[in-house]
Amino acid sequence: MKKSKVWLILGASTGLGDSAARYLKANQQKVIAIDIDDDGSIAEDVYRVADHYGPLDFIINNSNYHLLSKAVLDINDHIESTMSLLRGLKPYIRRQPPGSIINLPPQLCLINMPGEEAAAKSLQNLDTFLTGLKAELRSLDCGLHFLEPGERLV
Incomplete structure (x- = not known):
């Protein structure tokens, strides 16, 4: 990576978010890592970060686990x-x-x-949502990438 970019990582305390933050920092990238406990305040948090660090080049959303800190095991809640x-x-x-x-x-x-037939429908709803969001963001010159580590068999 040549030019330093500004990366906001939501949910960087463990796992893939933590690994991404360490990798990017090792490659001289500016990384702002925050954990989100309430998705209702996300816009305010992002504005504060951008006001302090400048325009964001990338946002990595890895915070879904933290939003469900009660360990709810309902796939619909996660989606x-x-x-x-x-x-x-x-x-x-x-x-x-x-x-x-x-x-x-x-x-x-x-x-x-x-026995989780509802999971397939929920994942289909998420895919439909992401497809629509990707088209909306494209009109703003913003890409959306949905990474799915490992296998997903539905």
Whole structure:
């Protein structure tokens, strides 16, 4: 990586978010890592970060687990937390679009549980939401990338 970019990582205390933050910092990138406990305040948090550090080039959303700190095991809750957080980013994106948003799904979305036919419908709803959001963001010159580590068998 040549030119230093500004990366906002939501949910960087453990796992993939932490790994991404360490990798980017090792490659001389400016990384702002915050953990989100309430997706209702996401726009305000992002505005504060951008006002302090300058325009954001990338946003990595890895915070879905933290939004469900009560360890709710309902896939619909996990998917709704993803959609709610991405909706919460829209005011900032409309004002000053980053280059890309990279979304890491809640891990429960990647697990195929026996008897969870509703999971397939929920994942289809999430895919439909992300497809629409991607088209909306494209009009703002902002990309949306949905990374799914490992296998997803539904």
